Amino acid sequence: MKSVVYEGPKTVSFQDRPKPTFTKGWALIKTSHAGICGSDLSIYAGVHPRAEAPLVMGHEFSGTIEEGHPTLKRGTRVTVNPLLRCGECHPCKTGQSHVCENLKLVGIDCDGGFGEYVKAPINCIVPLPDNLPMRLGALIEPFAVAVHAVRQGKYLPGDNVVVFGAGTIGLCVALTLKSYGATNVTVVEPNERRLAKAKELGFKNINPTTKELKEKILEATSGVGADFVFDCAGHPSVVESLTEIVKVRGNIIIVAMYKQPPKVDMREGMFKELSMKFVRVYTDKDFEIAIELLSNNPEFEKIITHYLRPEEAGKGFDLLTTQTDAVKVMYDFT
Incomplete structure (x- = not known):
């Protein structure tokens, strides 16, 4: 599959990698759009404390269900709340799982949306409204x-x-x-x-x-x-x-x-x-509100300044690490 891969400090490349293998409790998504985040820039700079190369980054993305979801059929339009929570620590057990003591993220602690296919936990997959374009679906996470x-x-x-x-x-x-x-x-x-x-x-x-x-x-x-x-x-x-x-x-x-x-x-x-x-990341309720917000304000798309093909892997990071007009840069896998 087409992938943008972090290989080490200040090095990303376009690669053809195998599709993710099936994991119980996870489903496979065919990626549509994926945005570069500030966390991705930290990984690219080689200063992120957890991310390890080689890694398919990306935790802001949209796509369609490919296989493995028990209730959403193939082709269902979705995004992913990328927070991976342990469910065992005090914050998780008291309804504050967004500040889980062992919090991890799709695209940082495991491969993410900078690939043509990505797998995510079933309970993290969120259907998109019919009126929301896929490119805006990839903006839900930062708006959350x-x-x-x-x-x-x-x-x-x-x-x-x-x-x-x-x-x-x-x-x-x-x-x-x-x-x-x-x-x-x-x-x-x-x-x-x-x-x-x-x-x-x-x-x-x-x-x-x-x-x-x-x-x-x-x-x-x-x-x-x-x-x-x-x-x-x-x-x-x-x-x-x-x-x-x-x-x-x-x-x-x-x-x-x-x-x-x-x-x-x-x-x-x-x-x-x-x-x-x-403040840190978002709650599930914040994520829901962000979906509604983008559904009702399509003009928010204006913050997306660049759409790139995954083959242009390095260009996305060049745009965001030099003095350009780039704000939100997205890889388009469609």
Whole structure:
């Protein structure tokens, strides 16, 4: 089968690999579309703590049932909630399995959707609505991340928001906020090409390398500061700004994964009595909401900037590791 394979740090290749073999409790899916995620970039860089080469990456994907599902017939359109939970730890037994102490993912801890065929646990396979295109089915996972961040952050319609990062997750968060009634969302991003995408989607935008960020946010909020700040960038240069631009008793939601522990100004957090919330992946309910969200907002497809054939394996990662306009890059296996 056609596959995009991680072979080692900064090396991916197109290969013809055998189809996955049958595993009890799992079903085989014929892949349609699969998106490159930030986690895939960590694997590509050789810094992911669990992923081992050779690996077929990809945990954001859609496809059709090929065989092995007890209730869904062959050809049924599906996506996969890629979280592999142990079911035995305290979080799993108390309804918090998205923070399972032994959490693994399809596409990281086993082969994923960057292959023409992929197998997934039956209980992780989710049928897609008939009105949802397969390419949008591959966006459900990142939108589930955004839905979880917004819901756990307890955003209230009418509050002003700053989103750091105009990558996939940042734009998914901004679009989710918009669908929740947010009318005052500012996206902060140093890449001018990505800023253009944020502007195209209807958001205010600031390049912090060319404009004084704190001054602009205070100016836009009558000197008060932002009600909510979502960190979807995960870059050390952002950390100082988080506590500076949020209002007194404001809310900071950390969505991005930091590669190294950052330094946070705890004093300013105390003086302003800030709330800082950390979020991770999504619950099953968040995944369901993401499906509904994409079904009702087909214009969210605009964050997909590139469709590639699997034969163009390396190009996808080149686009996302250099200064380009790429946001969501997808491999098309149809």
